[in-house]
Amino acid sequence: MASAPENEKNASAPEKKTLTLKSMINNEEFVVDEHVALQSVTIKNMVDSDCAGDVIPVPTISGEILALVIEYCKNHANPSASEDDLKKADAGIVAKDIYTLIDLVLAANFLDIKGLLEVTSQKIADSIKDLPHQDVREIFGVENDYTPEEEAAVRAEHDWAFEGFP
Amino acid sequence: MPHFPEEILEQIFSYITHCRDRNALSLVSKTWYDLDRRTRHSVFIGNCYALAPERSIKRFPNWVVGLARDCPDLRELRLKRMLVSDPTLLLISGSFPNFRSLALIGCHGFSADGLSAITAKCRFLEHLDLQESEAGNDSGQWLSSFPESFTSLISLNFGSLRGAVNLDDLMSLVARCPNLKNLRVNKAVPLLTLPQILLRAPQLVELGIEPRAHHVDPGSHTRLYEAIRKCKSIQSLSLSGALHIALSCQFHISAIFPKLISLDIISVMEGRILGFINLLTHCHKLQRLRV
Known part of the structure; x- marks a missing residue:
């Protein structure tokens, strides 16, 4: 039988690489395992192209939101988590008020985390669908660009032509 | 919030499926109205005459031509008391790859050939409801046009059609659609x-x-x-x-x-x-x- 290779491979676990994410809104810093942070396509691209220093600055995302994002990434980086566990954990993460959800969906979009974008969008859809459209305007900071006549016309279409179908 | 990315709004809209909710949200602003238009899966036009033609053309231009261009993901169409032509049905059959449900309620102007286009080409059709509608030149060819591999039908209503039906084809269709829940046949059966x-x-x-x-x-x-x-x-x-x-x-x-x-x-x-x-x-x- 052939003998064992001369050069002993480094069998000890490789040192876990970490990244530091820093919210540029309130300068809060989060030390995260690299494989957790890499669920963000944006961060992955930075790391892959060697653009990432020791500290990765994250503009426009507050520490509070960043913590939620990291919680999501940690859950989904855990290989032993079952689909059911993840569903429950996701539901917990998005059980927030509408303004937090909007910050979260913007963060998910900026960091390019598809799953988080989806669950947050779903939750937002559920939260706004029963609200009066004036409230929705306020929540999304949308300016009403309808003239009163135009708005009445759209409303009339709904009343008479497009109504009554589930 | 100065600018909310439209791709996120589109994502959010994709989770809003009820027409009533979509109608309400399209009142938010013109951009939202547009988003609704682009992402709708189903359109119900209950009474076309209540709609000024220029409004309907603006919103869903030229009927199906506009729908085909602007709502490629349309899955469900319900038309009530409308003139529907064979070319319209032909266009529907070829424009929406995920089309699932067609209801023509009290409609006229089409023939069994137009229906054949739907039955032959809409591979995922689940609902075909022709209540109170009439088809011209009907010798049941539409029913016989469902492909052999077609199995997705959930409801079929052709009680008001006057044409003949090939009973063997009807039996074979019923037999290969395990999810068929609602069947309404006409006098020819x-x-x-x-x-x-x-x-x-x-x-x-x-x-x-x-x-x-x-x-x-x-x-x-x-x-x-x-x-x-x-x-x-x-x-x-x-x-x-x-x-x-x-x-x-x-x-x-x-x-x-x-x-x-x-x-x-x-x-x-x-x-x-x-x-x-x-x-x-x-x-x-x-x-x-x-x-």
């Missing part, structure tokens, strides 16, 4: 054949028949009710004036009617009122009755 059809669809929940003859031998009534009784899930029966048939099979109907939630008789002839009332005493679960 004879009472004698119905038991054979029902035998192939024991999962049926709603059945509508249009009996042609008023004097068929009682044996075929009995066989029909025996076949209905074997459809364990049956909840809704529409007899279109065929109360006499029901009344002549008291034994079997007492096995069926207690399960019914909906009963549609259309007309009760004088002299049958008592029998009818007696029949209703069997309907313990009835929630909806049309006479």
Whole structure:
């Protein structure tokens, strides 16, 4: 039988690489395992192209939101988590008020985390669908660009032509 | 918030499926109106004449041409009391790869050839509802155009069509659609054949028949009710004036009617009122009755 290779491979676990994410809104810093942070396509691209220093600055995302994002990434980086566990954990993460959800969906979009974008969008859809459209305007900071006549016309279409179908 | 990325809004809109919710959100702003238009899966136009033509063209330009261009993911279309032409049906059949449901309610202007385009090309069709509609040049070719590999039908209503039907093709279609829950056939399907059809669809929940003859031998009534009784899930029966048939099979109907939630008789002839009332005493679960 052939003998064992001369050069002993480094069998000890490789040192876990970490990244530091820093919210540029309130300068809060989060030390995260690299494989957790890499669920963000944006961060992955930075790391892959060697653009990432020791500290990765994250503009426009507050520490509070960043913590939620990291919680999501940690859950989904855990290989032993079952689909059911993840569903429950996701539901917990998005059980927030509408303004937090909007910050979260913007963060998910900026960091390019598809799953988080989806669950947050779903939750937002559920939260706004029963609200009066004036409230929705306020929540999304949308300016009403309808003239009163135009708005009445759209409303009339709904009343008479497009109504009554589930 | 100065700018909310449109791709996120699109994502959010994709989770809003109810037309009423979408209508409400399209009042938020013109951008939102536009988003709704681009991402709608279903459009129901209940009364086209309530809509100024220029509005309808703006919103869903040129009917289906506009829908095809602006709503490629459309899955469901319900048109009521409209003129629908064969080219329109042809366009529908070729424009929406995920098309699932077509309802033409009280519509006219199309022929069985237009319907054939739908049945031949909409591979995922689940619902085809032609209630109160008429098709020209109908020799049942539309029904025979469902491909052999087609199995997705959930409901089929052609009770108001006047054309013939190839009964073998109907039986084969029913047999290969395991999810068929609602079937409403026209006068061309004879009472004698119905038991054979029902035998192939024991999962049926709603059945509508249009009996042609008023004097068929009682044996075929009995066989029909025996076949209905074997459809364990049956909840809704529409007899279109065929109360006499029901009344002549008291034994079997007492096995069926207690399960019914909906009963549609259309007309009760004088002299049958008592029998009818007696029949209703069997309907313990009835929630909806049309006479």
